[in-house]
Amino acid sequence: MAIWSKLFTLGRAGAHEAGAAVVDANALRILDQEIRDADKAQGKARDDLAGLVARRRILETEVESFRAQATKYEASARIAVEKGNMDLARQVAQRIADLEQDIALKSPQVEDMRAAEEQIHTAVAQTDRKIEQLRREVEVVKVNESVQKAQASVASGSMGAGNKLGSAADSLARIRERQAIRGERIKAAGELEDRRTGADLDEKLRLAGIGPGQSSADDVLARLTAPKTPELGQTLQIEQRDDSKTSDS
Numbered sequence: 001m002a003i004w005s006k007l008f009t010l011g012r013a014g015a016h017e018a019g020a021a022v023v024d025a026n027a028l029r030i031l032d033q034e035i036r037d038a039d040k041a042q043g044k045a046r047d048d049l050a051g052l053v054a055r056r057r058i059l060e061t062e063v064e065s066f067r068a069q070a071t072k073y074e075a076s077a078r079i080a081v082e083k084g085n086m087d088l089a090r091q092v093a094q095r096i097a098d099l100e101q102d103i104a105l106k107s108p109q110v111e112d113m114r115a116a117e118e119q120i121h122t123a124v125a126q127t128d129r130k131i132e133q134l135r136r137e138v139e140v141v142k143v144n145e146s147v148q149k150a151q152a153s154v155a156s157g158s159m160g161a162g163n164k165l166g167s168a169a170d171s172l173a174r175i176r177e178r179q180a181i182r183g184e185r186i187k188a189a190g191e192l193e194d195r196r197t198g199a200d201l202d203e204k205l206r207l208a209g210i211g212p213g214q215s216s217a218d219d220v221l222a223r224l225t226a227p228k229t230p231e232l233g234q235t236l237q238i239e240q241r242d243d244s245k246t247s248d249s
Contacts, residue, residue, distance in 0.1 A: 028145065031138055038131050042124060049120045056113035063106050070099040 073096045080089035 028138070028142060031141075035131060035134060035138065038127070038134075042127055042131065045120065045124050045127075049117065049124060052113060052117055052120065056110060056117065059106055059110050059113065063103055063110060066099045066103045066106075070096050070103070073099070 077092040
């Protein structure tokens with residue numbers, strides 16, 4: 001029994017949660033319908049109030065008519081008494097008594113109806129103000145709901161944009177990595193080719209300033225400032241000239 005009771009309680013809890021979720025999801029629609037229902041109830045209350053006012057006015061008219069009749073019959077009864085017609089005076093007096101009973105019975109009803117009118121009128125006016133205030137609050141809630149939905153949409157879009165930017169950054173990093181690997185492979189292939197042809201050794205000699213055609217600025221300046229030495233042909237001519245001078249002497 002305890003297990004079935006727990007399961008039944010669980011089912012009721014699930015139904016309550018599902019119902020609450022539906023209500024929360026449609027809260028604004030439900031609120032609008034409740035306001036329409038309140039308006040409809042207010043319309044019925046106004047109709048009832050109008051009917052009450054009409055019945056009270058009819059009853060007031062009837063009471064006033066009774067009073068007018070009683071006043072008229074009192075004058076007639078006095079005349080009948082003055083003429084000594086007591087039977088007629090008694091009949092008129094009975095009619096006056098009946099009218100006074102009706103007046104005594106219906107006058108409080110008129111007052112009660114008037115008091116009820118005031119209460120209902122006050123209640124209707126208060127409810128009208130509450131409904132109007134509720135309408136304004138609902139408009140504010142609707143605006144807030146729209147703003148929050150817009151903010152949520154912007155936040156979701158920003159999050160999506162951030163994810164896209166992060167994905168783009170990852171793609172860029174992978175492209176750069178592939179380019180770096182490709183560049184190193186090309187460089188390594190060039191180095192292997194230089195080793196095979198000896199170009200790498202020639203490059204090392206060139207950087208060390210060794211090898212044909214290698215000269216620095218200092219070498220060029222030293223060559224330009226060094227004293228000129230005669231060429232081999234000129235040296236032989238000078239030596240022959242000196243020898244001839246010696247033989248003549």
